[in-house]
Amino acid sequence: MSRKAIIQGEIHISPTDRRSLMKRETNQYQALYCEGRSGRISPHYQQNRYNFYVIGILTLKLFYGIVAYIYTNLFPKSGYDIESQAKDAGLAFDDNIDVEIDEIFDSYNTQTVNNTLIGLILLFVLLFWYSFQVDTLNFVIVSTSIPFWILPFVYAILLPFVYSSLLISFANTGDRDEKMAHSIMRKCDERDHDSILILVGEKHVEPIGEMLDDEGWEVEKQRSNNILGRISQCLEFDI
Numbered sequence: 001m002s003r004k005a006i007i008q009g010e011i012h013i014s015p016t017d018r019r020s021l022m023k024r025e026t027n028q029y030q031a032l033y034c035e036g037r038s039g040r041i042s043p044h045y046q047q048n049r050y051n052f053y054v055i056g057i058l059t060l061k062l063f064y065g066i067v068a069y070i071y072t073n074l075f076p077k078s079g080y081d082i083e084s085q086a087k088d089a090g091l092a093f094d095d096n097i098d099v100e101i102d103e104i105f106d107s108y109n110t111q112t113v114n115n116t117l118i119g120l121i122l123l124f125v126l127l128f129w130y131s132f133q134v135d136t137l138n139f140v141i142v143s144t145s146i147p148f149w150i151l152p153f154v155y156a157i158l159l160p161f162v163y164s165s166l167l168i169s170f171a172n173t174g175d176r177d178e179k180m181a182h183s184i185m186r187k188c189d190e191r192d193h194d195s196i197l198i199l200v201g202e203k204h205v206e207p208i209g210e211m212l213d214d215e216g217w218e219v220e221k222q223r224s225n226n227i228l229g230r231i232s233q234c235l236e237f238d239i
Contacts, residue, residue: 003194004218005184009205011226013064015080020225021199022085030193032086033184035200036095042102049117053105056164082199092191097183099176107175108167116166120159127152177207184208185215 006024010017021032044050086093099107130148137146155162180200188196200208202224209221 002216002218003188004220005196005198005209005212006220006222007198007200007205007209007212008222009202009224010199011224011228012201013067014226014228015082016226017224018080018082018199021197021222022082022089024197026086026089026091026197029091029195029197031092031094031188031191032082032197032199033097033187034082034093034095034198035098035180035204037098037100038096040100042100044102044105046105046113049113050102050105052117052160053164053167054101055160056162057101059158059161060164091197092193094187097180097187099179099183103179104176105167107173108171109173112171113167116171117163120163120166124152124155124159127155172203174207177204178211180204181208181211185212 006021006029008017008021041054083093083095105113131152134148137144137148137151184196184198188194198208205221205223209219213219
């Protein structure tokens with residue numbers, strides 16, 4: 001009997017795709033596997049670069065939390081607990097299929113990690129130096145009274161976030177996707193699951209789907225219906 005999986009891509013900050021996935025007839029599926037990890041933060045031998053990366057990840061999590069809190073309070077009925085929805089539908093639930101933060105960092109090419117940080121620091125130095133040359137921020141033909149030093153100050157605060165975001169977006173070697181796919185298949189073997197739902201970030205849909213397909217799974221890939229997801233799909237290039 002062929003194993004089958006539906007992989008739903010999502011934009012993590014929005015519940016749109018989660019709702020879409022759970023609107024399906026779920027009685028033919030045994031489990032829901034969601035992108036997630038234990039949350040453990042381990043030390044790393046590349047201390048400074050890794051610490052910058054972790055600060056950026058935590059900043060992103062804080063941003064997600066603030067947006068979710070504001071959204072839930074502005075629209076009280078918008079909250080969506082997919083774990084409880086899955087369990088109510090009789091599905092086993094597992095949101096620990098992703099690798100840990102230090103393992104993700106290790107999957108990046110060392111030269112890319114170093115060059116990205118060096119480039120960002122050089123940009124900060126340039127902005128800091130330039131702040132002594134000009135008094136206020138000017139946008140082409142629009143003059144403002146905002147002091148220029150605000151720009152390097154804000155940039156310095158956001159630097160770890162920008163650093164981790166660039167690595168997450170452009171330094172993926174595929175190792176993380178492979179480990180997530182293997183984690184799902186291993187757990188399915190251990191639990192005798194042969195019909196599952198998978199919820200992961202939009203960029204993981206294609207590679208994980210292809211790996212499951214190579215192992216003989218019958219895979220249905222659903223890309224995100226969220227407006228941000230559709231924009232992301234339009235920006236994808238096959239180079």
